[in-house]
Amino acid sequence: MLRLSQMLAGSYVLLVLLITGLTLWFGPLGWAPLQIPTIGPGGTPVVVRVAYSSEKDRWLQAAIERYAETKPRLGGHPIQVELVANATVEMFETAKPTVYWPASRLQIEQARRQRMAYFIQTPQPMLLxxxxxxxxxxxxxxxxxxxxxxxxxxxxxxxxxxxxxxxxxxxxxxxxxxxxxxxxxxxxxxxxxxxxxxxxxxxxxxxxxxxxxxxxxxxxxxxxxxxxxxxxxxxxxxxxxxxxxxxxxxxxxxxxxxxxxxSDHPYAILSTPWVTRDQQRAAEQLRDFLYTPEIQQLAAQEYGFRPANLQARINPNxxxxxxxxxxxxxxxxxxxxxxxxxxxxxxxxxxxxxxxxx
Missing domain, CATH: 3.40.190.10 (Periplasmic binding protein-like II)
Structure with missing residues (x-):
């Protein structure tokens, strides 16, 4: 009986080591409550390419720096943000963005009309x-x-x-x-x-x-x-x-x-052949960070925008x-x-x- 227990315990330890090794190498399968760093292909970044209107460039650059400092990850993979300025619908086929972020809903409506962009959700206003x-x-x-x-x-x-x-x-x-x-x-x-x-x-x-x-x-x-x-x-x-x-x-x-x-600067996550589900999820994570009161307050205090998040209030005094x-x-x-x-x-x-x- 003792020998059987030792064999089972040894097998369990080997299984745990095997799963840990696979997780470290490939990254966790599915959702992971703890973001575990990976050392193999699982460490390949999830790239979020954001095509944006250049008039919010200074705020966005500052916000992305703060986002990078949080070391964002998705399922063990680091999230990497690439910014593409002067966004237009016509550039989609070459730039292949994950997010289309124009200055106003007028551009969103034109993208819909031209059948050149489909969105996974209603684009969210981010700045006013x-x-x-x-x-x-x-x-x-x-x-x-x-x-x-x-x-x-x-x-x-x-x-x-x-x-x-x-x-x-x-x-x-x-x-x-x-x-x-x-x-x-x-x-x-x-x-x-x-x-x-x-x-x-x-x-x-x-x-x-x-x-x-x-x-x-x-x-x-x-x-x-x-x-x-x-x-x-x-x-x-x-x-x-x-x-x-x-x-x-x-x-x-x-x-x-x-x-x-x-100009409500709607953040639109694309549903296109070149955007993966992981990229969409990473884009949602980025959007949620940019919508936090702290980052919205940054837009108001230093860059002249009105925050879309009502928790970030402008004090005229x-x-x-x-x-x-x-x-x-x-x-x-x-x-x-x-x-x-x-x-x-x-x-x-x-x-x-x-x-x-x-």
């Missing part, structure tokens, strides 16, 4: 930034814009000032950029005639829209091509951080449109908050009514109307 006007604080220009903002038709009211170049409005190219498309959505919402006719006057006033949001601000702040631009709020805050003034010493000022539209620092220059936490983003088909129709109006 309303479309605002950024201008130099010249008193006459501020009064002109405020009068138009109080009118029943903002875009129609400012058109004569665009025609005589009192206002030099800048937007991003609506064919390629979401903030330019947001302008079209807002303009169309107040349009009472043919949409091409509605767009034609504005298109004539903006013969060369900027290629991207950063170029738009450069064209205003450094090249003086515009004296007012339509831009997401967080980029307006970046401009305020420069402490720039115009040739007359006027500081920058932020004005809020009577109806706005949000906090001297470290941009909403406190720049309150005198118009920055305001209160949001005015928002226009619902249209479908992908409707967006494409607006883009086609803009091209016809140019």
């Amino acid at each position: 930034s309303p479309l605002v006007l950024l201008t130099w604080g010249d008193p006459d220009r501020i009064n002109l814009l405020n009068d138009a903002l109080l009118s029943a038709d903002f875009w129609g009211t400012i058109q004569p000032s665009l025609d005589d170049a009192t206002l030099r409005l800048g937007i991003t190219d609506p064919v390629r950029n979401d903030s330019g498309q947001q302008v079209l959505v807002l303009l169309n919402a107040g349009c009472s005639e043919d949409v091409v006719t509605c767009f034609s006057s504005l298109a004539a006033s903006i013969p060369n829209p900027s290629s991207n949001p950063n170029q738009l601000l450069t064209n205003m702040l450094l090249l003086s091509q515009y004296n007012v631009v339509a831009t997401p709020e967080h980029l307006a805050i970046e401009a305020l951080n420069t402490q720039a003034t115009d040739k007359d010493g006027n500081k920058l000022a932020v004005l809020y449109l009577p109806e706005t539209i949000l 906090d001297v470290a908050s941009p909403f406190n620092r720049y309150a005198a220059q118009g920055l305001n936490l209160n949001l005015l009514p928002q226009v619902e983003p249209p479908t992908g088909e409707a967006i494409q129709a607006l883009i086609a109307a803009w091209q016809a109006a140019e």
Whole structure:
């Protein structure tokens, strides 16, 4: 009996050693409550490739550094994040991302329309930034814009000032950029005639829209091509951080449109032939980290976004908050009514109307 017990005990020890060795070499099979480091092929990283809009680059780089410090793992495999900037739907076949992370739902709707992206879940808003006007604080220009903002038709009211170049409005190219498309959505919402006719006057006033949001601000702040631009709020805050003034010493000022539209930065995990289930699970883990109050607070305090996670609140009385620092220059936490983003088909129709109006 003793000999039998010794044999059973020895067999059990050998089995445990064998399972441990296999786990260390290949990684655990299925879900593992403890993330065990592996020394063989099981140590191959699970790569999450994130194709994102470049305007959140600085926050995302900082957040990913913090994520890497946690040494994230999935089933014993390390998670490796690769960032691909300037995301577009057209780049999917070459970049093969795990996550598509544009600036707004407008791009998500267009991806759905083109049948170029399928998502495992409803894309989750991660950061919020309303479309605002950024201008130099010249008193006459501020009064002109405020009068138009109080009118029943903002875009129609400012058109004569665009025609005589009192206002030099800048937007991003609506064919390629979401903030330019947001302008079209807002303009169309107040349009009472043919949409091409509605767009034609504005298109004539903006013969060369900027290629991207950063170029738009450069064209205003450094090249003086515009004296007012339509831009997401967080980029307006970046401009305020420069402490720039115009040739007359006027500081920058932020004005809020009577109806706005949000860049909500939806995080969309793809369901495509090149994305594995492990990559999807790792992408979910990354998303949950980026949605934590700490990382959302980082986006608000240092990079000018409004957090999508309501547990991360902005305190307007906090001297470290941009909403406190720049309150005198118009920055305001209160949001005015928002226009619902249209479908992908409707967006494409607006883009086609803009091209016809140019």
